[in-house]
Amino acid sequence: MSRSRILAEIQNAKHCVLATHFQPDGDALGSVLALGEGIRAMGIPCTVLSPGEAPANLQFMPLLSLMQNEMPEDADVFIALDAAEAARVAPDPAFIQKAKRTICIDHHRSNTGYMDLNWIDPDAGSTSEMVYALLADTKNPLTAAQAAWLYVGLVTDTGRFLYSGTSASSHTMAAALFDCGIDRDEIHRRLFQSQPKRDFELYRQCLERAVFYRNDQLALSWITLSDLKKTGASSDQTDPALHALRDIEEVEMSVLLKEQEDAQFKVSLRSKRFVDVSAIAAHLGGGGHLRAAGCTVTGDLETVRAKVLAATDAVWKAQ
Template sequence: MGSQTPAAELSPPRPEVAELAPRIWQVIENAPVLTAVTHKDADGDTLGSALALAQALGPIGKSVPVLSSPPVPQAWWFLPGFERVNQQSASPDTPVFIFDASDASRAGTNEPIVTQARVVVNIDHHVSNTQFGSINLVRTDAASTGELVYDLLKAWKIHIPPEAASCLYVTILSDTGGFRHDNTSAHALRAAAELVELGADPVMMARGLFKSRPASTLRMQGRILQGLHFEFGDRLVWGSISQAALRDSGATTDQADSSIDQLNTIRGQELAILFKEAGPRLTKVSIRSRDQVDAAELAAKFGGGGHRRAAGLEVALPLKEAEARVLTEARQRMTRLA
């Protein structure tokens, strides 16, 4: 396969990844150009995974355009190589790698690139993944999709440059909420430590992720916190943000994405839901749960998906109507718990 990775002693890749790695390598070996596609409303996991693959394969002569359905959230400006996103278009008849997407529609405006590709390598960690690729590397035990990309690079013995290590580190840092979420495993922590040894910059990546928010984000979060609703003895917490409130705060819809983590900090809480008005008839919803409610199952009722404790959806309904419908389902589940 590739050239041996120097530097630190690295843990072996997951056996399931090592088994599939040669088949995926054949796709890469036979193609001078590949296309890396993120999911729409891109986050650190999908962007970090796509950029890391491009940065690792570049030195061995592979061209990898990174495509992301616009608008690409500027919150990820600090990722090494962020400026290359959407700088090249997809070449026809090239294999497509898509990251952190449970189905092809998650590619947004790039969905035709995925559905029309002759080979699609689907790399993901969501339980709701529909196995839509020609090759499917889906491991729900991974804290992030970037963990699986890291396992692949190790299996291929590809040199991992520092900028790729930083991107992969962010996939884990962001998807574990700074190593606070329930998906923070020994494997994730070990991978993060190895990536630092390979040149990832944990200080700058943490500063970019947690300490570089515009003031408008805090103003917007204040509006959300002021309007919180508490039900079932504070076990169900929900809030919303309208377009008018976003404008007043000087914020955009994508800046609200991380606000769900504020709702998910209450002692004894079981379910947190955040509604974000994206348009007159479009509402985005983030869901977080603790132990007893399956967030992915709740999201799936409305065409969404994700993980048991973290999921999301978007529904073609006005904000108030979306609140009513999703909360009806949420309250039913909370009532059953009681």
């Protein structure tokens, strides 16, 4: 599906509703809020649905207060951004059925196309890059808030331009956003240099209990609800530990198991060179990207760890 077709659908809409996935990250919020502003700039009513509380390091950003929890009755076009499957669309996947026309804009390779119109680009480093291209087609200048959110989506989902999905167009986009006057230094400080001490304590604990497999090529650690209660840390600020394990020279892949309510663990997977972690996540009912993926697995810690290791072995041996 071409973005020109997507833009035409938006321009013909009477009221657009935008949504992203539960437990939103920088790309989810960046893409949905920037597009919402862009649609309103076209003179089209647009409601952005809230996916839940933003991560602590993003709550300084603008536009968050504009998000709503209810689906407007007159909405005729529903757009899901950065959500790889319908079940992940927040705040309620059932809202999708209330619109006359549905659209998905996403860059996850596991997305099979669950809307009427689907623009899926696994080669894009972030969904924010796709939204940036779409907004450029409108010829309307970006506002300061749009530029800031698009940069947040870009810099977080490309891992500060380190991930394999980063392309020349990623850097070209960053340069254009700099020209819009974004406060890059403040964004970087808030995103990457404002870790509370309580989060550091959790980070340290993750590193201390890490276990290594496959001749030190696989590093695995975990976080329990008890850990979160003891440290007072935020469960959405655990990527530094996951990345620190991946960045060890001998390690190809890192795994972090985060205990949730209802006897489940959220599983985050990262790799460096050759392991397709999206395939491992797919074995466990999840999805994602070649080098960054995730899923949710039911069971106690030992059961979940065994399931993850078994899925990893199956994919690793096949490569």
